[in-house]
Amino acid sequence: MDESGRSGLGQIAMMPIHFLMGVLDAPLRWLQRATGINGMAAFFLLPNMMIFGVFVLLPFFINFAYSMTGGTALFLPDRSFVGADQYARLFDCGSYIDPGSCAEDTFWTAVRNTGWFVVLQVTLMILVSLVTALILNRELMARSFWRAVFFFPVLLSPVVVGLIWKWILQRQGLLNFGLYSLGFDPYVWLNDRNWSFAATIGVSIWAHMGFYTLILLAGLQAIPKDLYEAAEMDGTRPARAFWRITLPLLMPNLLVVVVLVLIRAVQIFDEVYVLTGGGPGTSTLYLTQYIYETGFAAQLRNPGLAAAASILMGAVLVVLTLLQLGLGRSEKKGGRK
Amino acid sequence: MSAIVRFLTRRRGGKGWHWTDIVTWAWLVGGLLIMFGPAVWLVGSSFKSPAALAEFPPTILPYVTQKVTVEGYDKPLDLYEATLEDGSTVVLAEVRRIGVTSQMVDPAKPGEIIKVNIAKRTPVREMSFATANYTEPFTHFDFVRYLWNSVFVTVTATLITLIVNSMAAFALSKYEFRGRTVAMLVILATLMVPLSVIMVPLYSIVSALGLFNNLWGVILPTVATPTGVFILRQYMLTIPDELVDAARMDKASEWQIYWRIILPLTAPALAVLAIFSVVWRWNDFLWPLIVLSRKELYTLQVGLSIYSGELNVQWHFILAMTVVTMIPVVLVFIFLQRFITTGIAGTGLK
Numbered sequence: 001m002d003e004s005g006r007s008g009l010g011q012i013a014m015m016p017i018h019f020l021m022g023v024l025d026a027p028l029r030w031l032q033r034a035t036g037i038n039g040m041a042a043f044f045l046l047p048n049m050m051i052f053g054v055f056v057l058l059p060f061f062i063n064f065a066y067s068m069t070g071g072t073a074l075f076l077p078d079r080s081f082v083g084a085d086q087y088a089r090l091f092d093c094g095s096y097i098d099p100g101s102c103a104e105d106t107f108w109t110a111v112r113n114t115g116w117f118v119v120l121q122v123t124l125m126i127l128v129s130l131v132t133a134l135i136l137n138r139e140l141m142a143r144s145f146w147r148a149v150f151f152f153p154v155l156l157s158p159v160v161v162g163l164i165w166k167w168i169l170q171r172q173g174l175l176n177f178g179l180y181s182l183g184f185d186p187y188v189w190l191n192d193r194n195w196s197f198a199a200t201i202g203v204s205i206w207a208h209m210g211f212y213t214l215i216l217l218a219g220l221q222a223i224p225k226d227l228y229e230a231a232e233m234d235g236t237r238p239a240r241a242f243w244r245i246t247l248p249l250l251m252p253n254l255l256v257v258v259v260l261v262l263i264r265a266v267q268i269f270d271e272v273y274v275l276t277g278g279g280p281g282t283s284t285l286y287l288t289q290y291i292y293e294t295g296f297a298a299q300l301r302n303p304g305l306a307a308a309a310s311i312l313m314g315a316v317l318v319v320l321t322l323l324q325l326g327l328g329r330s331e332k333k334g335g336r337k
Numbered sequence: 338m339s340a341i342v343r344f345l346t347r348r349r350g351g352k353g354w355h356w357t358d359i360v361t362w363a364w365l366v367g368g369l370l371i372m373f374g375p376a377v378w379l380v381g382s383s384f385k386s387p388a389a390l391a392e393f394p395p396t397i398l399p400y401v402t403q404k405v406t407v408e409g410y411d412k413p414l415d416l417y418e419a420t421l422e423d424g425s426t427v428v429l430a431e432v433r434r435i436g437v438t439s440q441m442v443d444p445a446k447p448g449e450i451i452k453v454n455i456a457k458r459t460p461v462r463e464m465s466f467a468t469a470n471y472t473e474p475f476t477h478f479d480f481v482r483y484l485w486n487s488v489f490v491t492v493t494a495t496l497i498t499l500i501v502n503s504m505a506a507f508a509l510s511k512y513e514f515r516g517r518t519v520a521m522l523v524i525l526a527t528l529m530v531p532l533s534v535i536m537v538p539l540y541s542i543v544s545a546l547g548l549f550n551n552l553w554g555v556i557l558p559t560v561a562t563p564t565g566v567f568i569l570r571q572y573m574l575t576i577p578d579e580l581v582d583a584a585r586m587d588k589a590s591e592w593q594i595y596w597r598i599i600l601p602l603t604a605p606a607l608a609v610l611a612i613f614s615v616v617w618r619w620n621d622f623l624w625p626l627i628v629l630s631r632k633e634l635y636t637l638q639v640g641l642s643i644y645s646g647e648l649n650v651q652w653h654f655i656l657a658m659t660v661v662t663m664i665p666v667v668l669v670f671i672f673l674q675r676f677i678t679t680g681i682a683g684t685g686l687k
Contacts, residue, residue, distance in 0.1 A: 028592040048561050051558075
């Protein structure tokens with residue numbers, strides 16, 4: 001589309017690309033003659049499918065094989081078959097309520113931590129992003145500015161997020177400065193098991209709430225305004241309008257967001273790894289970090305066990321993803337958005 | 338101006354402040370502080386000298402103690418404002434400190450030592466930006482290398498993502514062939530296998546291909562993203578098939594149709610995907626952490642996290658490097674904020 005009137009600079013920048021694409025044309029014409037027009041579909045699909053097959057599909061299936069092998073060797077052929085031993089090891093517990101009684105006690109600690117993290121983080125995340133979306137949906141000046149304010153941390157890298165908050169929560173940090181100004185003693189927050197756990201929840205909400213706020217806001221804006229006008233005409237109080245109009249009509253979006261937050265929360269790793277490193281002790285050790293450490297940390301390396309644990313986590317994620325896809329479909333069928 | 342006043346005083350129901358107005362403003366202003374505050378604090382701190390960083394309570398702006406060169410002393414001395422026994426205050430330079438007593442000299446009369454209790458002196462301070470925090474990592478550490486690795490990974494991965502995904506999307510939107518639904522379903526299924534689930538076998542495959550400790554080992558597993566294929570396919574479905582048919586009449590090859598007709602028309606969707614790919618790849622952490630174990634191959638994110646573990650005391654370098662790591666994403670945010678936020682709301686991308 002050379003005649004589309006693009007700027008001269010863009011045109012020059014595109015020149016090598018056009019040249020490359022042009023060079024490819026002759027051999028591809030030949031291919032087209034050999035395969036026919038619809039045969040070219042396979043050619044266009046090929047690069048994606050190859051990369052996808054090698055780096056997603058293949059590992060997905062090999063994962064099952066891995067989980068049935070033992071030892072510390074890396075390559076599958078070098079590993080010994082142990083059947084369901086790794087799973088048996090993961091489930092070898094005196095009592096499932098007490099992680100200390102399990103053969104693989106860090107796994108159950110990670111499961112329990114992740115469970116609590118998911119429950120608390122998802123609840124708070126939904127509450128905070130729903131309130132923010134409702135507020136951004138009011139008649140506001142510079143709404144796009146406020147929207148951007150809450151969205152900003154979403155783009156930051158997890159490492160940066162972790163470091164920012166590590167810096168604020170440390171002994172000489174901003175939080176202690178604020179408390180000190182109010183007359184409290186400084187405290188080393190991240191050395192405290194409970195505060196450290198709370199920090200991982202707070203920081204992950206800080207980092208991601210803007211994204212969910214945006215989805216909920218889009219849902220809110222799709223609710224027809226005349227519904228509220230009619231309700232007002234009938235003398236309906238705003239609180240009642242919220243429960244009877246806003247919430248039911250937002251429900252499809254809300255459910256999708258709940259499942260999305262769940263999927264993300266189960267896999268939490270990066271920002272926590274930088275912020276607390278899983279500590280103090282094992283108080284913020286979550287599943288992904290358990291898999292990472294079991295599979296890759298030099299001394300304890302046990303790829304088979306890590307694969308077995310990741311399959312258990314994957315099972316949970318598959319259920320959640322199917323739920324999300326189902327919800328997404330019913331939302332579209334409803335004809336909204 | 339009057340619009341602003343009208344806006345600021347707009348209330349629910351017209352008269353008096355409704356409680357929801359107060360909640361709204363408290364939430365927005367609180368949000369502004371909580372969302373931007375930490376990043377601003379980080380940037381401000383990154384200009385402080387190590388001594389200023391260790392200080393508690395911290396100052397808002399970066400200050401350093403003023404120094405003065407005094408005759409007879411090799412190093413510049415710190416300047417203090419000291420209260421003498423007769424109650425007068427003078428500006429003195431500290432020579433050394435013994436216990437609670439500080440030995441000081443008047444910079445004008447360097448011969449005579451004056452002893453002052455350390456409680457009776459306060460440093461003379463001036464504002465100073467410790468730009469060395471930024472320049473030193475460039476010379477002392479492999480910082481430039483990390484930066485280059487990150488740029489290389491981001492740019493290459495984004496280009497490949499755009500090409501490979503748009504080709505797949507073209508095939509899935511403009512051709513009728515057996516197995517199209519299967520291909521779609523298989524791509525869709527990837528959504529269920531995130532990295533955290535397959536990292537053990539993926540690691541062995543990447544090693545088997547000789548890509549361990551290789552930037553391509555970071556790039557390749559990320560480029561066939563299902564979200565990309567779906568966004569582009571949805572967009573290409575809106576391009577009329579007649580256009581493709583007309584081009585075929587004109588004897589254009591399928592390849593030409595792809596890059597001369599479909600690609601330029603898909604530009605808006607490609608731009609959205611490009612922005613997101615840049616942010617994703619720039620921010621990637623777990624996978625590079627696994628694949629790269631040689632220092633000279635670290636990306637910024639990996640280098641930063643390793644340094645923050647190793648050099649726990651050197652916060653001044655870590656903060657400055659963190660700020661540099663933030664820059665590209667903040668630029669993307671400033672210039673493309675409008676597109677990103679509407680793009681997300683429309684596609685549920687991320």
